[in-house]
Amino acid sequence: MIQIYHVFKAYTGDQYALFDVTLEVGKGDFLFLIGPSGAGKSTLLKLIFCAEQATRGQILVDGVNLQRLKPARIPYLRRKIGVVFQDFKLLGDRTAFANVALALEVLGHPHSYIDKKVRQALRLVGLEGKEQHLSRRLSGGEQQRIAIARAVAADPVLVLADEPTGNLDDEITKDILELFREINRRGTTVVVATHNRDLIDRVPGAKVAMLRQGILIAAGAREVLPFRLAADAG
Amino acid sequence: MPFRLTGYVLKKALEHLLVNPFLSLVTLSTITISLVILGLFGVVYLSVHQLFNQWGDEFSVTVYLQDAVSQSDVETMRSELAGWPEVDGVTYTSKAQAMAWFRSQLQDYAGILDGLKENPLPASLDLKLRPGQAGPGTVDQLVSRLRQRPGVTEVHYGQRWLARLKIFMEMVRLVGMTVGGLLLLATALVVSNTVKLTFYARQAELEIMRLVGATNAFIKAPFLIEGLLHGLGGAALAAGTLMLLSHLFLSHLHIPLRLALAPDAVLSPSFIAAFLGIGVLLGLLGSAFSLRRFLRP
Numbered sequence: 001m002i003q004i005y006h007v008f009k010a011y012t013g014d015q016y017a018l019f020d021v022t023l024e025v026g027k028g029d030f031l032f033l034i035g036p037s038g039a040g041k042s043t044l045l046k047l048i049f050c051a052e053q054a055t056r057g058q059i060l061v062d063g064v065n066l067q068r069l070k071p072a073r074i075p076y077l078r079r080k081i082g083v084v085f086q087d088f089k090l091l092g093d094r095t096a097f098a099n100v101a102l103a104l105e106v107l108g109h110p111h112s113y114i115d116k117k118v119r120q121a122l123r124l125v126g127l128e129g130k131e132q133h134l135s136r137r138l139s140g141g142e143q144q145r146i147a148i149a150r151a152v153a154a155d156p157v158l159v160l161a162d163e164p165t166g167n168l169d170d171e172i173t174k175d176i177l178e179l180f181r182e183i184n185r186r187g188t189t190v191v192v193a194t195h196n197r198d199l200i201d202r203v204p205g206a207k208v209a210m211l212r213q214g215i216l217i218a219a220g221a222r223e224v225l226p227f228r229l230a231a232d233a234g
Numbered sequence: 235m236p237f238r239l240t241g242y243v244l245k246k247a248l249e250h251l252l253v254n255p256f257l258s259l260v261t262l263s264t265i266t267i268s269l270v271i272l273g274l275f276g277v278v279y280l281s282v283h284q285l286f287n288q289w290g291d292e293f294s295v296t297v298y299l300q301d302a303v304s305q306s307d308v309e310t311m312r313s314e315l316a317g318w319p320e321v322d323g324v325t326y327t328s329k330a331q332a333m334a335w336f337r338s339q340l341q342d343y344a345g346i347l348d349g350l351k352e353n354p355l356p357a358s359l360d361l362k363l364r365p366g367q368a369g370p371g372t373v374d375q376l377v378s379r380l381r382q383r384p385g386v387t388e389v390h391y392g393q394r395w396l397a398r399l400k401i402f403m404e405m406v407r408l409v410g411m412t413v414g415g416l417l418l419l420a421t422a423l424v425v426s427n428t429v430k431l432t433f434y435a436r437q438a439e440l441e442i443m444r445l446v447g448a449t450n451a452f453i454k455a456p457f458l459i460e461g462l463l464h465g466l467g468g469a470a471l472a473a474g475t476l477m478l479l480s481h482l483f484l485s486h487l488h489i490p491l492r493l494a495l496a497p498d499a500v501l502s503p504s505f506i507a508a509f510l511g512i513g514v515l516l517g518l519l520g521s522a523f524s525l526r527r528f529l530r531p
């Protein structure tokens with residue numbers, strides 16, 4: 001699903017946010033991108049959904065080479081990707097329904113289809129019955145559920161989440177992670193960037209890629225990386 | 235763009251107008267006032283132009299001939315001039331006819347002419363111009379062509395008045411173009427700022443729209459339509475104001491002067507269409523200018 005080859009990202013001169021990162025994420029994988037703040041996790045996600053461009057190297061997403069992608073084609077790539085953020089990025093003065101519907105309206109779907117898909121997505125995230133609630137009146141956990149519903153409403157092949165549980169307590173974090181697992185079980189590739197290593201134990205079979213100061217220091221199945229993770233923690 | 239997208243874009247544009255109703259109202263008023271001022275210049279210019287043409291229909295150009303010109307040359311010249319496209323008719327006045335006319339004008343004092351040894355009045359050809367052929371350019375050209383002809387001593391026409399009217403017309407045109415140009419520019423900037431403020435107010439939504447795969451054209455369209463609606467609304471109000479003004483003002487004028495002005499021009503469909511066109515263009519350009527700066531990739 002995602003192939004990253006020798007990717008560098010520099011914002012100023014020789015200050016690299018990412019340095020020679022090579023990583024592959026298969027179709028249907030669940031990947032945790034872990035590392036402390038400033039490790040380059042968010043930068044890597046931004047490169048994948050074309051919010052930024054790599055300074056050097058190649059990135060392929062669902063067979064599309066992002067380095068060769070014309071700006072006018074970026075929206076069409078984004079339609080295959082659902083993105084979830086730590087700060088939810090919702091429109092507070094709109095209802096849960098309207099927030100999710102926005103993702104389908106820009107694609108020009110008919111009302112009946114939008115209605116069906118939005119209700120489906122809100123049901124998936126457990127917000128059935130709260131469609132007409134203003135998003136700002138809902139709890140943090142519920143707001144993140146709306147954001148997840150928006151991310152999956154258009155049936156993307158890939159979901160990227162940048163610290164999706166960063167603002168949530170432990171109990172809600174568990175629920176949110178369970179949601180991502182469910183999305184993954186339905187065949188969608190999921191990449192979750194987090195600084196919280198505890199999360200990876202909650203998703204059996206998940207893969208892990210560890211970044212530190214822009215360098216990928218470990219990548220692979222959770223089970224084969226305990227030594228390196230422990231060493232890094234030490 | 236599919237039909238349902240067009241509907242969505244229109245709905246968004248109308249929402250934009252309501253983001254800040256006061257600002258929308260100010261923008262609409264600015265466009266209206268600018269276009270009314272521009273329209274007033276247009277009306278004055280069109281009226282003077284119309285006046286010019288009406289005068290032209292009435293006055294003739296007089297060509298004075300040298301005494302040496304033979305009768306056959308006169309006849310040749312007369313038939314040639316009658317064939318010119320701007321000339322409606324040519325009347326010949328011989329030296330004797332001129333003197334007879336002069337005598338009749340002097341009436342009781344005609345006796346003072348008896349002392350003359352020879353007739354000092356020249357023969358002349360009076361050219362009546364075709365209606366609508368008395369524009370400043372046409373008359374000037376005609377006169378200079380006539381002056382170059384052999385046998386012509388002088389060409390008389392209402393040149394002083396024409397020249398004054400011409401200068402006035404030029405002044406109206408120049409001032410109108412300068413003031414109008416500046417007003418249009420300022421108005422486009424006002425539209426541009428309004429769109430910019432709407433853009434800021436909806437920045438969060440636009441960011442999300444981009445995130446979920448909205449194209450730039452899809453994001454831009456409601457803003458362009460917002461500008462277009464401002465322009466169209468302002469132009470319609472301005473056209474209405476001008477029609478009302480012309481009605482109120484002209485009804486107080488005497489009929490001859492009223493006819494001399496150009497109320498028909500203001501009420502004409504082409505004038506209103508041009509007005510709406512300027513309004514739309516103004517709105518679109520104002521919006522496009524903002525979007526160009528704010529939607530750079």
